[in-house]
Amino acid sequence: xxxxxxxxxxxxxxxxxxxxxxxxxxxxxxxxxxxxxxxxxxxxxxxxxxxxxxxxxxxxxxxxxxxxxxxxxxxxxxxxxxxxxxxxxxxxxxxxxxxxxxxxxxxxxxxxxxxxxxxxxxxxxxxxxxxxxxxxxxxxxxxxxxxxxxxxxxxxxxxxxxxxxxxxxxxxxxxxxxxxxxxxxxxxxxxxxxxxxxxxxxxxxxxxxxxxxxxxxxxxxxxxxxxxxxxxxxxxxxxxxxxxxxxxxxxxxxxxxxxxxxxxxxxxxxxxxxxxxxxxxxxxxxxxxxxxxxxxxxxxxxxxxxxxxxxxxxxxxxxxxxxxxxxxxxxxxxxxxxxxxxxxxxxxxxxxxxxxxxxxxxxxxxxxxxxxxxxxxxxxxxxxxxxxxxxxxxxxxxxxxxxxxxxxxxxxxxxxxxxxxxxxxxxxxxxxxxxxxxxxxxxxxxxxxxxxxxxxxxxxxxxxxxxxxxxxxxxxxxxxxxxxxxxxxxxx
Amino acid sequence: xxxxxxxxxxxxxxxxxxxxxxxxxxxxxxxxxxxxxxxxxxxxxxxxxxxxxxxxxxxxxxxxxxxxxxxxxxxxxxxxxxxxxxxxxxxxxxxxxxxxxxxxxxxxxxxxxxxxxxxxxxxxxxxxxxxxxxxxxxxxxxxxxxxxxxxxxxxxxxxxxxxxxxxxxxxxxxxxxxxxxxxxxxxxxxxxxxxxxxxxxxxxxxxxxxxxxxxxxxxxxxxxxxxxxxxxxxxxxxxxxxxxxxxxxxxxxx
Numbered sequence: 182x183x184x185x186x187x188x189x190x191x192x193x194x195x196x197x198x199x200x201x202x203x204x205x206x207x208x209x210x211x212x213x214x215x216x217x218x219x220x221x222x223x224x225x226x227x228x229x230x231x232x233x234x235x236x237x238x239x240x241x242x243x244x245x246x247x248x249x250x251x252x253x254x255x256x257x258x259x260x261x262x263x264x265x266x267x268x269x270x271x272x273x274x275x276x277x278x279x280x281x282x283x284x285x286x287x288x289x290x291x292x293x294x295x296x297x298x299x300x301x302x303x304x305x306x307x308x309x310x311x312x313x314x315x316x317x318x319x320x321x322x323x324x325x326x327x328x329x330x331x332x333x334x335x336x337x338x339x340x341x342x343x344x345x346x347x348x349x350x351x352x353x354x355x356x357x358x359x360x361x362x363x364x365x366x367x368x369x370x371x372x373x374x375x376x377x378x379x380x381x382x383x384x385x386x387x388x389x390x391x392x393x394x395x396x397x398x399x400x401x402x403x404x405x406x407x408x409x410x411x412x413x414x415x416x417x418x419x420x421x422x423x424x425x426x427x428x429x430x431x432x433x434x435x436x437x438x439x440x441x442x443x444x445x446x447x448x449x450x451x452x453x454x455x456x457x458x459x460x461x462x463x464x465x466x467x468x469x470x471x472x473x474x475x476x477x478x479x480x481x482x483x484x485x486x487x488x489x490x491x492x493x494x495x496x497x498x499x500x501x502x503x504x505x506x507x508x509x510x511x512x513x514x515x516x517x518x519x520x521x522x523x524x525x526x527x528x529x530x531x532x533x534x535x536x537x538x539x540x541x542x543x544x545x546x547x548x549x550x551x552x553x554x555x556x557x558x559x560x561x562x563x564x565x566x567x568x569x570x571x572x573x574x575x576x577x578x579x580x581x582x583x584x585x586x587x588x589x590x591x592x593x594x595x596x597x598x599x600x601x602x603x604x605x606x607x608x609x610x611x612x613x614x615x616x617x618x619x620x621x622x623x624x625x626x627x628x629x630x631x632x633x634x635x636x637x638x639x640x641x642x643x644x645x646x647x648x649x650x651x652x653x654x655x656x657x658x659x660x661x662x663x664x665x666x667x668x669x670x671x672x673x
Numbered sequence: 674x675x676x677x678x679x680x681x682x683x684x685x686x687x688x689x690x691x692x693x694x695x696x697x698x699x700x701x702x703x704x705x706x707x708x709x710x711x712x713x714x715x716x717x718x719x720x721x722x723x724x725x726x727x728x729x730x731x732x733x734x735x736x737x738x739x740x741x742x743x744x745x746x747x748x749x750x751x752x753x754x755x756x757x758x759x760x761x762x763x764x765x766x767x768x769x770x771x772x773x774x775x776x777x778x779x780x781x782x783x784x785x786x787x788x789x790x791x792x793x794x795x796x797x798x799x800x801x802x803x804x805x806x807x808x809x810x811x812x813x814x815x816x817x818x819x820x821x822x823x824x825x826x827x828x829x830x831x832x833x834x835x836x837x838x839x840x841x842x843x844x845x846x847x848x849x850x851x852x853x854x855x856x857x858x859x860x861x862x863x864x865x866x867x868x869x870x871x872x873x874x875x876x877x878x879x880x881x882x883x884x885x886x887x888x889x890x891x892x893x894x895x896x897x898x899x900x901x902x903x904x905x906x907x908x909x910x911x912x913x914x915x916x917x918x919x920x921x922x923x924x925x926x927x
Contacts, residue, residue: 192861203841246863291762328759366708
């Protein structure tokens with residue numbers, strides 16, 4: 182993989198949004214046009230990266246040309262490539278939507294640099310192959326995310342996001358403590374090398390287990406795993422709509438990705454069923470509790486935020502199943518199902534938040550009980566909410582339908598039937614909260630005159646929701662190939 | 674002596690928390706010493722020393738920060754930028770400083786040039802001894818803080834448009850050097866040994882300016898005030914210094 186042309190997308194996925202952020206900072210007058218150009222260029226680099234992984238398999242680049250122990254590596258396997266593609270397509274949708282959402286000059290000038298820095302951090306996080314570099318990316322991600330969340334400037338938003346910032350810092354510090362332990366014991370920060378040394382030194386089990394606990398706990402705080410989710414609903418519900426979409430669909434997902442990466446690639450030799458069961462049980466409680474709170478929520482954006490708590494829970498259910506399944510086609514299916522759930526939620530939740538933001542701007546509020554007639558005023562937006570909602574429930578043909586199907590299949594195959602109960606309950610509650618919104622939105626008023634009311638704001642939401650329902654469900658085959666190429670997971 | 678049962682319960686709870694945290698600290702210390710027993714860390718330090726001749730600098734810390742792990746430093750500078758943009762997004766800076774008295778003004782006119790000279794020295798010395806962009810930037814940032822305390826609402830920084838360019842300078846030069854090296858076939862942030870010294874110096878100079886501006890602007894605490902915010906002699910005549918015994922005048926926005 183030393184061909185510089187093949188590894189160029191690895192660098193560009195991070196350097197392009199970073200350069201874009203610098204330009205929009207320096208030239209605030211041009212921030213919208215420069216921001217959109219940067220978003221397009223970044224998404225282009227992400228597509229090129231996925232294509233390169235598709236053709237070549239895993240990409241690996243050691244920066245600076247030094248020994249692997251001294252330098253920082255960038256690494257893209259199938260898992261990372263699929264998530265990068267999702268993040269960047271959703272990012273592009275959010276960018277297009279944001280051109281129409283912010284009107285105040287100061288707010289436009291504040292949004293674009295922070296958003297592009299957040300984007301660079303996301304891409305950097307998915308591509309990092311180094312434990313300390315991951316910490317730096319987590320810091321950039323956390324600071325940019327909290328600043329963006331407070332952009333509405335009202336008291337609730339600032340308070341919620343100050344708490345988000347502090348919680349995020351606590352999570353990062355816990356992660357960093359774990360990294361310090363691993364570095365002390367194993368003498369390197371490179372993910373691949375540390376993984377080898379963990380496997381080769383079973384006598385350091387106590388150190389590795391302590392490091393794992395610290396790192397996973399820190400990241401679970403950032404991924405809002407029950408009961409560490411308390412900061413998420415106010416922070417996500419009070420942010421401006423494009424920011425809520427980015428926080429809920431992408432930022433939380435990045436923390437989960439990191440847990441998965443550490444679990445599968447780094448700590449695989451020392452993870453046991455007990456730890457996996459603990460995390461999955463918390464995930465199960467998150468599904469039921471999050472869905473219940475979403476059902477009881479009075480505001481549309483709060484509903485979406487609680488739904489994120491529940492949807493993150495599903496991803497944790499996969500850990501004990503992955504532990505129980507021996508390497509082979511069944512395990513590949515399980516990984517693909519996990520990825521499919523994460524991707525579908527990314528598209529669906531982003532679409533849902535963008536649409537909810539539009540409802541809020543048009544109606545002046547997002548109280549669910551007063552949404553009557555929304556379908557008549559904003560038919561395309563309501564359709565987007567309906568589609569995204571069906572993906573959140575897991576109705577066919579959405580990607581999460583296949584994901585949940587494979588999840589339940591594997592739960593029965595490995596004898597952990599109780600997860601089936603959890604998934605079914607969660608899906609039922611999800612149908613309840615989605616249909617609660619839709620039954621309000623579709624009043625008995627006359628048929629709408631026009632389907633699309635505001636193209637620049639509605640088309641991104643609609644497209645993202647459509648991808649989550651149709652594209653990921655009907656054309657999920659390539660994911661299996663990407664995963665095979667990347668051979669993610671220590672057991673595979 | 675608290676009669677309120679809620680307060681007593683809270684005290685018990687915080688005591689319990691303190692005990693638990695102390696136990697956690699003890700456990701982590703034990704585990705840390707177990708990790709030290711593995712004796713892995715010095716090997717990497719040896720390697721960092723062994724590769725030093727090709728890095729363009731003689732100080733191993735600078736070599737780690739700007740060569741071996743330059744990508745981390747680049748992103749750390751981006752973190753600093755994000756933090757300042759976050760501060761700016763919350764609103765304009767709070768006014769409320771008065772022009773300094775004669776003694777403070779006299780001290781400032783001595784200390785600030787000294788800080789600037791020392792900052793420049795630390796930047797240069799970073800190539801072969803402890804020092805470098807972060808230390809130099811911190812000193813220059815401190816100079817900005819002193820200027821702000823002495824009554825300049827912009828902490829001695831230029832107007833907002835110029836401040837924005839200075840602020841991004843560090844990451845910009847860093848990224849452009851990295852991408853430039855990639856275009857010429859060396860790879861992102863892979864310095865050719867002959868050029869390494871000068872490329873690192875260029876990056877460090879830009880980074881020093883950016884760090885100093887970010888720290889001083891962060892101390893200002895909001896979007897930079899315009900030129901009209903600068904206190905003039907007329908303001909001072911209109912608003913005499915309050916006597917020392919009177920309470921401090923309320924500062925708007927705090």
